[in-house]
Amino acid sequence: MGDEKKTRQRNEIPKEYKWKIEDMYAGDEEWEKDCAKVQELAKDFGRFSGRLGESAATLLSAMKERDEIWQTAERAFVYSRMKRDEDNRVSKYQAMCDKAQSLMAKISTEMSFFTPEILEIPEEKLFQFIDQEEGLQIYRHMFDEILREKAHILSAEEENILAQISEVTSATNDIFSMINDADIRFGKIVDEDGDQVEVTHGNYIGLLQSHDREVRKEAFEHMYEAYEKQKNTLAATYNYNTKVDVVSARIRKYPSAIQAALMGDNIDLAVYDNLISVVNENLDLIYRYMEIRRKMLGVDQLHMYDVYVPLVEMPKENIPYEKALEMVREGVAPLGGEYIQRMNKGFESGWVDVYENEGKTSGAYSFGSYDSMPYMLLNYTGRLQDVFTVIHEMGHSMHSSYTREEQPFIYGGHSIFTAEVASTVNESLLMKHLLKNAKDKKEKMYLLNLYIEEFRTTLFRQTMFAEFEQITHAAVEKGEVLTAEWLSEEYGKLNRKYFGDAVVSDPQISMEWARIPHFYNAFYVYKYATGYSAATAISQKILDEGEQARENYIRFLKSGDSDYPVELLKIAGVDMSRPEPIRQAMEAFKNLVEQLEELV
Template sequence: MTTYKTRQEVPEQEKWNLDDLYSDLNRWEQDYQQIEVMAEKLKTFDGQIHDGHSLYQYLKQSEDLSYLFNKLYAYAMLKVDEDTRETSSQSLLDKAKQLSVKVSSSTSFFMPYLLSLKEETLQSYINEEKGLDYFAEDLMESFRYKLHVLSKEQEEVLSQLGEALSVPSHTFGMINNADIKFGEVTDDNGEPVELTRGMYAKLIEDENREKRKEAYFAYYKPYLQLKNSIAATLSGAIKNNVTMAKIRNYPSVLEKGLFGDRVPKEVYENLIATTKKNIAPLHRYTKIRKDKLNLDELHQYDMSVPLISGVKPVISYEEAYDTMLKALSPLGEDYIQNLKEFKEARYIDVRETPGKRSGAYNLGVYGVHPFILLNHQDDLDSLFTLVHECGHGVHSMLSSKYQPQITARYSIFVAEVASTVNEVLLINYLLKHEQDPNVRKHLLNHFIDQYKGTFFTQVMFAEFEKKTHEMAEKSMPLNVEVFNQTYETLFREYNGDEIVFDEQVKYGWSRIPHFYRPFYVYKYATGYASAIHLATRIFEGDEETIRTYLEFLKSGSSDYPLELLKKTGVDLTSPEPIENALKRFEDLIEEFSEL
């Protein structure tokens, strides 16, 4: 496997090209100054919007500012993620964050103003100014928030607090990405080496149990050492969420989290209830795992090792890319052309290097193109990650191409559908073309583990968020003990009684960045269930599903997420898609145990 000691060593073709955003820092600075001027100009509209024309001017200038600001912020963020230790990039991002506060402060008067209008007044403005047709739907959507927007002065105060309220999340990010050191593990020659996240992901799947165990304890050690600090940051984040929900008059913090997507809380509760009702196959899988590994005691560090030994395909980045193009060919020639462009035009940052942000993501920048961060490791997981992020990437690209700026950004709720459809198409393709019974078993095993991670684990996380936020709403204390107890109870409920609990298990909550974005993770599970439904039909060549799905990818946020999905044949307000996804999981367990 290729490991690079510095970013300079990585081939140019495997680094994203940020020149597409800014070819030099002077241009970034020029845009920075221009945005400051634009923000000041927007302030002058305060109290001066009295007709359709002035309303249109404000909205048009606000959108122009937003376009520039997103580009500027994206550049700073991507620069930091190349190397989180680089102070010059950090100060760029700090500047962008300060600018963000200025911008939101200069526009904070607008929502209270808009919601002070009578609906018929707004309608008359729209009728008299042709340009407002473009903004009409958005303006009317804003009326949904009428109950939750405060007075002009209060909104101004809240916008000033923006940076302070993001401190828990920022602090955890710093602890998790910059400060945590995982200590040392021994390499194949018995020499001590520094453990990295990428290495941990590999070692926790190692067939040598001692290696897994050593990596597991080393990985959790800093989290246990910092448990009180991390508990304080998480508790702070949760209390902030609860306070904001109260200030903004939401019936509950959960309903605030779901309001933007217009998702009824029943969808969230139904997801948890339906999953727990059908949890038996997952418990059965835990038992199969224990038997197959021939263990007296199953520990958490035994939960990721592949059950089929001797199958560890090495998949180079080139090979992974080719496989992706073949696997996604049912989506049509245009889809594949977009993917080829990603590679040729350097939209992707491929390799793990010291200081680089861990994990993987896609960032679509309207009017430019998507940027994809990977930490590619030449293995099956990395192939799946590539396919997943490229799903997001094409979704961003098509939404930007077919939607105006105002509706180009799709909601997170539908985002995970696009990425997971790709993963399911990939696994179906691999299973169809693989003759070797051992590799087939390995793929099934991989699919099951991925199902577990993307569906069951996320539902468990969603329930953890729900429980901890409900405690905060009742003013109950949130600390290490409370988080541990809540997490451990849920872990047992979801994973069954076969696992022997090491001390580390209950600290699982301490390493999850998603908990700092409230009520977000459940969307992985609803997205996964929707994707299973769609991908199965696409793989079978169902022309109508392929057509409606590609339309869906071009839709951005032109409708509410649940409505967009209904057009493809998935209705998440009913338990059916969740039940179907759980049934598919049960079939996989059945097939795997027969093999």
């Protein structure tokens, strides 16, 4: 038996593999000053109450101060959240993050009169102001968005009350994060090298990809045994999280929680329903792929712990992070020299926090404030899948880089509906590059399997999650309580539908609902699936059409939130208001499955 492999402490990670968060604040004292400053600015903003319709000049002054307040508050929150994410066990940064969240709630309270008062200005007068004052013209789309949701904006007094309780209503997300990232432990197993390893969020999928079936089984069982012990606490947390969504939608007079969530992006409910419908119509493709998987693995029955292991065993390779960066550069080459130059600058100037350490938030993300670097959190372990994570998150960060350079603060963010396109275009380009340059049949089979898995885990799996959210919110809207037993039963049924008879529905998988962080941001995950479909079409356009498609795509990256997501994607040549992009993605998936069948 080998030595135990331990997760490193934060101070054991070399500086060059950590993000340069100090570029946001030289020290925590500077952060404290910003918190105090923005709190005073928010209080002072009250002088605009009752005056927004006074004149174009007054409205412009209010808009500029509003931007300054939120831009500063965003920077303070992002910094505290990222410091907490470095090591969730550090109480100082837990407290700073809590303080920043409280600060955001206080600012919302102080400024809660803003939107109701904008709505009290006659529309004709508001647009006269915009025409009169050049500085107001950039806010035209923002005002359009406010007016579109007019029926769901409450009185100034009611908005003030909701702003005051927002800190409480967001608590379930933090509770889940503390359980999931700081408290829960999955125990140790012996890996395929004979080494004792602790099962973590960061290495779990890697263990499920082990070609030693006993390793996969043990990792799977250890993971869900830990969640089983916390099932009632986690069920109560998710139940109240869902209730907040439902009650908030009712208060704002939306027909349902899902329609409330879609309204922000101006997405028609048919887009969500079409996604689930088209995917459900094509589940036979997953059943077909699972049968190929069962045969290639040489097992009588396929279990849930068998669905991640690569079907073709490639030589074991630990890809150094520097090599991963080379692969990323080669993958995005079709996006042009300027894109690569900008990306290289990011890698070299401290955008990325690379390796896992004890207490670090699991998974990966791209973050940052409008006036900071577009930071990336990774938990890089050297697998090929980690290379895809790097290029995925860099897609997000490049999107942010282009947008923040081109757009004002108010349009400096992205809807997830468009953000996931930027990340997945990068992934698609890398995969197509690797497939084109595969050295032999074995490598091509391995890559085809990996590409199929991207489709399965993004398009099919995220749609399954989206359907689960639809079921849970509908249940709460009917007055039902989401108990651990109910959640596990419903999730189990859904899992069986999506995997079919080709896979044994191991009882532990019914607890998977308990470990999905995205469920605490309702009706979010469907955007991964729609984004994947759009990106599949866009990446092919870039490869087929060259410069014009690339220019259109870069123009899309620069657009930020300056229009509604469906309209923005049309810049890049895709219309997501129709089901065709989902169907095209299904055809692409079918083609990959057929290619794999031919090679088996």
